[in-house]
Amino acid sequence: MEKWSEQFNIPLPDCAQCGTCCLLATPSVSYKKLLEKAAAGDQFARDFFSIFIPYKNHEQAEKICESLVKRTIKSCIDGINKIPVEDLVFYRCRHYHYKKQCLIYETRPQLCRDFPGSPFVLLHENCAFYQWAKDCKKAYNKLKEDIQSLKKQKKELEDMKEQKRFEDLLHRLKNLKDNDSRFMLILPSLSVISPCSSWLK
Numbered sequence: 001m002e003k004w005s006e007q008f009n010i011p012l013p014d015c016a017q018c019g020t021c022c023l024l025a026t027p028s029v030s031y032k033k034l035l036e037k038a039a040a041g042d043q044f045a046r047d048f049f050s051i052f053i054p055y056k057n058h059e060q061a062e063k064i065c066e067s068l069v070k071r072t073i074k075s076c077i078d079g080i081n082k083i084p085v086e087d088l089v090f091y092r093c094r095h096y097h098y099k100k101q102c103l104i105y106e107t108r109p110q111l112c113r114d115f116p117g118s119p120f121v122l123l124h125e126n127c128a129f130y131q132w133a134k135d136c137k138k139a140y141n142k143l144k145e146d147i148q149s150l151k152k153q154k155k156e157l158e159d160m161k162e163q164k165r166f167e168d169l170l171h172r173l174k175n176l177k178d179n180d181s182r183f184m185l186i187l188p189s190l191s192v193i194s195p196c197s198s199w200l201k
Ligand code: SF4
Pocket: 021, 022, 051, 093, 094, 095, 096, 097, 101, 102, 103, 104, 105, 108, 109, 112
């Protein structure tokens, strides 16, 4: 997150400790894939299963934040989130206490410390990082547009240079067309094509 803030000069807010992300989590891979990753030793997947337990269905998750669940489902339908809707699972942390909040705060895993990690994570509207993520995405998209525009300008410049180079070459060839011997000296390879006389005549 720090690198996004530094890159776009957008201050990183402090977590408001509202607990929503503890009660409504969705990783970017399906439950099955995450299990496979955990079995293969992936630290994030292992940490995730060490604290999160799945909701039985989407309706249970909607009780925490209906709009976030609906936005997440929509992102799957739109193909932004690669998880098929039928494989989408929401989770809650087993260590969250409604009054005391995080019961293992001092030893919470790295994934909690890093959250949200990127501005492209879907967030609850009241999350302290919601506006930060919006601002970062806006700055990122602007940067992408600027890069595209620069690439286009570079291509146009290259085309202009190429055209100028071609015109210069034509001009030089015109000056040479009455003098085959000089022409052969400057462009000897063309003498293979037309060894006896200039093809410009
Ligand atoms: S370990 Fe603590 S900070 Fe992490 S999700 Fe659970 S309650 Fe939230």
